[in-house]
Amino acid sequence: MRIKICGVTDVGDALAAVQLGADALGLNFYSPSPRCVQRETAREILAQLPPFVEPVAVLVEPAPSEIEACHLKLGFRTIQCHAPDLAPIAQALAMIPHSSMKVIVARGIADREDVRAAQACIRLCKSLGLGPAAVLLDARVAGQHGGTGRSLPWKLIEEVDFGAPVILAGGLTPENVAQAIRVVRPFGVDVASGVESAPGRKDPLKMRAFIDMAREAAASLQC
Numbered sequence: 001m002r003i004k005i006c007g008v009t010d011v012g013d014a015l016a017a018v019q020l021g022a023d024a025l026g027l028n029f030y031s032p033s034p035r036c037v038q039r040e041t042a043r044e045i046l047a048q049l050p051p052f053v054e055p056v057a058v059l060v061e062p063a064p065s066e067i068e069a070c071h072l073k074l075g076f077r078t079i080q081c082h083a084p085d086l087a088p089i090a091q092a093l094a095m096i097p098h099s100s101m102k103v104i105v106a107r108g109i110a111d112r113e114d115v116r117a118a119q120a121c122i123r124l125c126k127s128l129g130l131g132p133a134a135v136l137l138d139a140r141v142a143g144q145h146g147g148t149g150r151s152l153p154w155k156l157i158e159e160v161d162f163g164a165p166v167i168l169a170g171g172l173t174p175e176n177v178a179q180a181i182r183v184v185r186p187f188g189v190d191v192a193s194g195v196e197s198a199p200g201r202k203d204p205l206k207m208r209a210f211i212d213m214a215r216e217a218a219a220s221l222q223c
Helices: 011-020 039-050 064-073 086-094 114-127 177-184 204-221
Strands: 002-006 024-027 052-058 078-082 104-109 132-137 167-169 188-191 196-198
Touching: 002 052, 002 064, 002 204, 011 024, 011 204, 024 039, 039 052, 039 086, 052 064, 064 078, 104 114, 114 132, 132 188, 167 177, 177 188, 177 204
Parallel strands: 002 024, 002 188, 024 052, 052 078, 078 104, 104 132, 132 167, 167 188
Antiparallel strands: none
8 A cells, every 4th residue: 555645745744654664755836735745845854755655747738838837847756637628748757858747647536527638638648658557536625736634435436447556545534534545545645734733734643643543544455
């Protein structure tokens, strides 16, 4: 079970998440978000991460220059893209010399039509050569790109083959993550608001509880 703490905005929270056992950290570069991180802070965070913790650049409809900057100037190897049109992203990656960037495609889920759209999106990604490394499934909320605290209907995606590893997001908390894992059986889980004391400020006790509950639930599925 891979655990991603998303919306990290400072070095202290990043290092606390790592010490508590996070596998990946999401750094949000979408300026309207209360969890948007400054580029210099992002650089400081990446410089202090141990080698087996993956930093993920969270981008919303990114321009090619933004993708290139995240990779070449900041050192990200993985991007999480919220975008209706994936062709520009494929083109941008093709233009980066010697790029081995991995792409996590984010999709909002509210009904069965969204499930089918997510499956079609993965097929499109593969046809464009994007992979993807995983699909992140969040609650679909109009005008929002994650961090809403809303849960998606887990039963809708139970046993659905998306053609890529599933990272479950959307309203996860220490109280419900175990049940979510038992229902969906995802490759990984992603949390932002569910482990915060305020938007963009992580609570170490909530992070510890979330990670412990997720690990225990995943271990119980292997018994």
